[in-house]
Amino acid sequence: TAKLSPEKLLCQLRDRVNVTMIQGSDGPFDTSEWQQYLPGKSLNETVGRLGRCAVVSSAGSLKSSHLGQEIDSHDAVLRFNGAPIKGFQEDVGQKTTIRLVNSQLVTVDEQQFLREALYNTGILIVWDPAPYHAEIHEWYRKPDYNFFESYKSYRSTHPEQPFYILNPKMQWQLWDILQENSMEHIQPNPPSSGMLGIVIMMTLCDEVHVYEFLPSKRQTDICHYYQKFHDRACTMGAYHPLLFEKNLVKHINQGTDEDIYTHGKVILPGFRNVHC
Ligand code: NCC
Numbered sequence: 001t002a003k004l005s006p007e008k009l010l011c012q013l014r015d016r017v018n019v020t021m022i023q024g025s026d027g028p029f030d031t032s033e034w035q036q037y038l039p040g041k042s043l044n045e046t047v048g049r050l051g052r053c054a055v056v057s058s059a060g061s062l063k064s065s066h067l068g069q070e071i072d073s074h075d076a077v078l079r080f081n082g083a084p085i086k087g088f089q090e091d092v093g094q095k096t097t098i099r100l101v102n103s104q105l106v107t108v109d110e111q112q113f114l115r116e117a118l119y120n121t122g123i124l125i126v127w128d129p130a131p132y133h134a135e136i137h138e139w140y141r142k143p144d145y146n147f148f149e150s151y152k153s154y155r156s157t158h159p160e161q162p163f164y165i166l167n168p169k170m171q172w173q174l175w176d177i178l179q180e181n182s183m184e185h186i187q188p189n190p191p192s193s194g195m196l197g198i199v200i201m202m203t204l205c206d207e208v209h210v211y212e213f214l215p216s217k218r219q220t221d222i223c224h225y226y227q228k229f230h231d232r233a234c235t236m237g238a239y240h241p242l243l244f245e246k247n248l249v250k251h252i253n254q255g256t257d258e259d260i261y262t263h264g265k266v267i268l269p270g271f272r273n274v275h276c
Helices: 006-016 043-047 068-072 103-108 110-115 136-141 148-157 169-180 193-204 242-252 257-263
Strands: 050-056 076-080 098-102 123-127 163-165 205-211 265-269
Touching: 006 169, 006 193, 006 242, 043 123, 043 193, 050 193, 076 193, 098 103, 098 193, 103 110, 103 123, 103 148, 110 148, 123 193, 148 163, 169 193, 169 242, 193 205, 193 242, 193 265, 242 265, 257 265
Parallel strands: 050 076, 050 205, 076 098, 098 123, 123 163
Antiparallel strands: 205 265
């Protein structure tokens, strides 16, 4: 029940969601201290121009999917939080180009985050739930999770690995579009890592294939492909407006319903290929 046509919605996403990483010239980060931590190169420079990209949700329905080879055939693969590869290659592949992590993981699970080899592959991006349309200064003073010290520790021990901080403006620009296109009132919490990762890849790639964000015939109450934990809220959302995110992604899907059913696969154009 989205209000805009898929074409118009893609244009809104392209034109109103500004996907940028925090740079040394941004507000409170323009200090000599921060200059030594923030990556010198932009994300665009680091990844180059990407063709076909895959976004791999962490959903339980990836289990027994045998999608590993297909996922690895992409030019770049984005994964989330602590989603593992070891022991799950057959279903989720092994390539990791970008890992998007939330600030809770970086802060609450700091010791694991700093120690586990899982995080040492590819480009890292961390995001934090900011107050609604807050200025960077305001957010910097009161982040949802104060991940800044953990970020600095990680950068000190892995100076060669690109590690970006997502500009928090993006989450609310995206949330506004979700709200405008829903009949119901959406709780004012930021979109899930999944939805943020999809839009990040749409800015970097020619085409984006999303796996098990819209669940396939393997849909299950098991939260993650790598855990035994059951909770329907994982797929439908509790804190994050997941249900609304999924409705929007379904609306702009350029693949077939058959692809969703059998592979949990959605096909989205990169913004370069959206003509408004
Ligand atoms: O579970 P999480 O998400 O890491 O999953 C990553 C993204 O995959 C999509 N997903 C996941 C499970 C499922 N059954 N269906 C799905 O569609 C979602 O798009 C999800 O965003 C997050 O978004 O950052 C989240 O992070 C976890 C947790 O913080 C991390 O895994 C780190 O441990 C949150 N869980 C809790 O706080 C308990 C989750 O709510 C959101």
